[in-house]
Amino acid sequence: MSRSRHSCPCPVSILMEVLSGPWTMYLLWVLSTNGPTRFGELKRRIEGISTKVLTERLRMLEQEEILYRHYEPTVPPQVTYGLTDRGQELVVILDQLNDLAQRWYLSPPVEPLAADDSASQIGNSETGMDVVVASL
């Protein structure tokens, strides 16, 4: 959205602009952990989001081909959203970001920080993605 007045037209900035904003990552996360999900279910899981923002995010991510929208014309209608191949690719990297974020913002095992960091055996996971994310 509003890619016209964009600060930097390079691909990664486009992508970051897509991912930026409240709920977007959380939404992707819900879809990656729960599989294809209907609109109402999404709204229920993402507690606090407004329908307006949820639809905005869904529309945008659909336009970026990160997720797909499946409309079933039953009564009442069923609309299901799920990750596309692009979406799957994305959550792989998001996993790594999450691994990093976990190390940074969670679990300071001994002390917050000291003058020398000789005891920092925390950050040796080598982006191994061994920490399966559980807390979004």
Added chain:
Amino acid sequence: MSRSRHSCPCPVSILMEVLSGPWTMYLLWVLSTNGPTRFGELKRRIEGISTKVLTERLRMLEQEEILYRHYEPTVPPQVTYGLTDRGQELVVILDQLNDLAQRWYLSPPVEPLAADDSASQIGNSETGMDVVVASL
């Protein structure tokens, strides 16, 4: 900033909020490609950024320990910013995001999209980070 009214308190959302917003990624990129850089030089390289936003971003990233600030009390003073270990870790992942963004938003080799996607042999780089980013 404004982590209090945060939508989702999980680590990766915190991190995304840090990275979100105009210029932030670009700033990290400049620091990663140019090494430690002074304030004025950053402002010159990131064409179009206001001093206000630049200082905001620098302060925030410094607080997140993604970059450091070195103040040399000469006259006129020299302030140099550079990536910390965290910052280095981050740009590694950013590289992958960039790789992905390049594939998605650059170079559609044959056709934009067709009815069936049997010809989508585009996305097989396996997050190899072989594409060194050049265009931020």
Added chain:
DNA sequence: ACTAATAGGCACTTTTAGGTAACTAGCTAT
């Protein structure tokens, strides 16, 4: 006949973020 459910759309208001411009300190050079 009327209510309920799903998946939103639309208009209005509020909040937030970014831009702009003016100002600062302390010393140097002209």
Added chain:
DNA sequence: ATAGCTAGTTACCTAAAAGTGCCTATTAGT
């Protein structure tokens, strides 16, 4: 004496984004 350099800070204004509430279609159930 005065202007200029760096690295910002501060106040003010505007534009974009988010929140809120009300509205729709269609049919099944009571």
